[in-house]
Amino acid sequence: MNAALIAAKGATMPLVAPVAAVARADEAQILEAALLSGAHVLLEGPPGTGKSTLLRQVARDREIPFVLVEGNAELTPARLIGHFDPALVLERGYAPEIFEDGPLLEAMRSGGLLYVEELNRIPEETLNVLLAAMSEKEITVPRLGRVVAAAGFGLVAAMNPFDAVGTARVSSALYDRTCRISMGYQSAEAERDIVAMHSPGIDAAWRSKVVVLVRASREHDALEWGSSVRGAIDIARIAVELAQLRGVAVDDWHVGLAAAKVSLSGRIRLHDSTGRSPEDVVREMYERVFGPEPTDDSTHDSDPEGSPGEP
Structure with missing residues (x-):
């Protein structure tokens, strides 16, 4: 499996070897409050400002699953949602138990946090899938059916607003569904x-x-x-x-x-x-x-x- 597919498939991050976000107490408290309220969050700031570390800290403190997906042009809706195993489909048909969850469904079923890095590098059709999940807390997958998010599910996305190379403009619809935390360089x-x-x-x-x-x-x-x-x-x-x-x-x-x-x-x-x-x-x-x-x-x-x- 190539690196792009591994990144798109997502990974549940083990809560071990904790590293605290230095001088980010206020941001951590605000992020936790937003997630507890049921809001989705957009972390905006240049690279190296502790966005990923901050979210790992909050996820660890709340003891909830944390699913990471790297945003890029290869993150299609199918890779985000998941797919049926083609070999098993030939043998058993479209049975729910042979569906391989992608990072979105993994986070929804577990009531965890889906962390999307480089949000503004994701194709528009993939963003539309995220918008549906954020708005309704559920999605309908062809041949699988309706998947409802477990309590605690939330999306946290991160992006560097200053990088215009290989990125797309994030729609007002997504901004309207998220709370934004700006993260500048630390002291x-x-x-x-x-x-x-x-x-x-x-x-x-x-x-x-x-x-x-x-x-x-x-x-x-x-x-x-x-x-x-x-x-x-x-x-x-x-x-x-x-x-x-x-x-x-x-x-x-x-x-x-x-x-x-x-x-x-x-x-x-x-x-x-x-x-x-x-x-x-x-x-x-x-x-x-x-x-x-x-x-x-x-x-x-x-x-x-x-x-x-x-x-």
Whole structure:
């Protein structure tokens, strides 16, 4: 089974190894209140703002099933709802017991939460199926019949409103059926705490500079948008491993630059008129935060720009 089909089929998330959403107490409380009231919710915000983590936390606290489906152009109504096994149909006909539930029916029957990522990448006909389930709390499946949602069923969708590549405009009908929670980037303190959770044992001062670097990418004039806190996490993790491979300290200037380039160059989006490479912009920001390249670094015999390990 290919990756796209696995994503479309959905997955019930086990409530283990809990990770709390950092500095999202208000949003968690509002989301829980909305779901308890029977409302469906739309989480809007850029990547890396904790939308999935927030929902997992609420689902875990309420001890209810959590079904994840990744939104993309291949998420057809059949993949969302489910299907009859063709081989068994030939043998037994359209018997209800041979119907394989898709993520929507899985969430409806279990009274769980259906979490749809990248809502604005879903085809219109699939969105229409979601609208019906949200409005009536039931759907009618050909040859299967009427499926009524169990108590507790709710839909939570997430989308990045700033990403227009490969997306479609979400209809007013869907907005009318959801409550919207806007999730912006967290504070610098919260992002430092998040990076510390994922990279313990690193010097706090250096780690704080990494967060400053990533946050600066969101305000750079040459960039349409910058990196989420995931960029800072990757910089810290890669720097640890690269420093060990090179036999230098984690806060080595060249190690940090290499980690920053590989971690951020694919996450930032340049304005079309910029005329610069992502690596060039990353280096500029890096030098502003960590200072210019050392000229008396005896641990490097040559410019790391030409080293094989440099992205």
